[in-house]
Amino acid sequence: MDILISNAAGQPIYEQICSQIKDEIISGRVSEGELLPSIRNLAKDLRISVITTKRAYDELERAGYIYTVAGKGSFVAATNTEMLREEHLKQIEELMQKILELAPSCGLSDDDIIEMLKLLQKEGR
Numbered sequence: 001m002d003i004l005i006s007n008a009a010g011q012p013i014y015e016q017i018c019s020q021i022k023d024e025i026i027s028g029r030v031s032e033g034e035l036l037p038s039i040r041n042l043a044k045d046l047r048i049s050v051i052t053t054k055r056a057y058d059e060l061e062r063a064g065y066i067y068t069v070a071g072k073g074s075f076v077a078a079t080n081t082e083m084l085r086e087e088h089l090k091q092i093e094e095l096m097q098k099i100l101e102l103a104p105s106c107g108l109s110d111d112d113i114i115e116m117l118k119l120l121q122k123e124g125r
Helices: 013-029 037-048 050-062 081-106 110-123
Strands: 066-069 073-076
Touching: 013 037, 013 050, 013 081, 037 050, 050 066, 050 073, 081 110
Parallel strands: none
Antiparallel strands: 066 073
């Protein structure tokens, strides 16, 4: 699992870690029951504080994405399809909001946006 940290991003490092691990889980690139890197190893690899990686893992556990077994490590939790669906819907809504913000600057009407979506579907994107 590759996690990239940007110091220039406006997002705290622990949130960047959470977000990227969530994306890996939601996309299926990381499977249910798969062992995640240890908190210490991840901190070492990313050259950040163990406290930061611990906070990221705690957030993921609270959200139900991972679970921790004492002495064994942290694992990807069983997929909750409803939770994943809600996460995807949230991402779609955020992207649609961005489209609505950008469309007026391009002079796009609602019909233009719908037509663009239909064209993209036909192209198989």
